[in-house]
Amino acid sequence: MALLEANDLEIRFGGVKALAGVSFRVEEGEVFGVIGPNGAGKTTLLNAISAVYKLNGGSIRFAGEDVTGLPPHRLSRLGIARTFQIVQPFKAMSVRENVAIGAMFGHARLRTREAWLAAADAALERTGLAPKAAFMPPQLTLADRKRLEVARALAMGPRIILFDEVMAGLNHTEIERMIDLVKSLKQAGLTVVVIEHVMKAVLALCDRIMVLNFGAKLAEGVPDDVVSDPKVVEAYLGQRFAKAHAAAGGAR
Numbered sequence: 001m002a003l004l005e006a007n008d009l010e011i012r013f014g015g016v017k018a019l020a021g022v023s024f025r026v027e028e029g030e031v032f033g034v035i036g037p038n039g040a041g042k043t044t045l046l047n048a049i050s051a052v053y054k055l056n057g058g059s060i061r062f063a064g065e066d067v068t069g070l071p072p073h074r075l076s077r078l079g080i081a082r083t084f085q086i087v088q089p090f091k092a093m094s095v096r097e098n099v100a101i102g103a104m105f106g107h108a109r110l111r112t113r114e115a116w117l118a119a120a121d122a123a124l125e126r127t128g129l130a131p132k133a134a135f136m137p138p139q140l141t142l143a144d145r146k147r148l149e150v151a152r153a154l155a156m157g158p159r160i161i162l163f164d165e166v167m168a169g170l171n172h173t174e175i176e177r178m179i180d181l182v183k184s185l186k187q188a189g190l191t192v193v194v195i196e197h198v199m200k201a202v203l204a205l206c207d208r209i210m211v212l213n214f215g216a217k218l219a220e221g222v223p224d225d226v227v228s229d230p231k232v233v234e235a236y237l238g239q240r241f242a243k244a245h246a247a248a249g250g251a252r
């Protein structure tokens, strides 16, 4: 059984069909990538799954249950956590408190301040942010603010995390560290959906990839097949990427 199943999702903004009937399944324990050109509907898809946007059509099942139309806090308590592309921590709260807020609002079982802080501490350890627990968010680098987003999501005790461009704006070394972090989450049994433009990260992480274009699914499959699909090369990756990837032997 798929952990997450989206059927025929449709989101309209006035006359724009940002999602025009997108279906996919994410299996438990896999890293599922969503790629595609700017404006293809990737963030809209993530907002649809996490109930930031109301669906104009379609349905979503999570762990075998129909979760269509449930509000965001119910989804997070069922085990769906997400990060945001624009990182917006509470500036007047420490890193530790920011992460504890994730546990407070998103965790299904924790009820006390001590439990929220303990969940925050565990998430800070897992993301390598523990030494900066007492920092205030404005003191963090962009890479650390992205880690804070991941820590906040982890503190919710999720079964699946949806990452919205966690690699964007990071340098080479920071991307490598973020790849290692996402790999460690997969190894710990979490299911992960990544929306990402950094193809190096997509190829290093994803078991399967779906490509969106103009709000519809253009391709889906294992990374090597998807990145050599002529439709995907033409709509998104470009010939330069395709040639370099082929020259590298399609290696991950």
Ligand SMILES: Nc1ncnc2c1ncn2[C@@H]1O[C@H](COP(=O)(O)OP(=O)(O)OP(=O)(O)O)[C@@H](O)[C@H]1O
Residues within 6 Å of the ligand: 013, 016, 017, 018, 036, 037, 038, 039, 040, 041, 042, 043, 044, 045
């Ligand atoms: N809140 C909104 N109101 C109106 N139109 C929107 C809204 N959000 C997205 N859109 C439109 O929906 C389409 C899909 O946008 P979306 O942000 O999902 O694309 P994306 O694939 O995430 O792009 P990017 O890679 O640039 O983040 C675009 O045409 C966009 O202008």
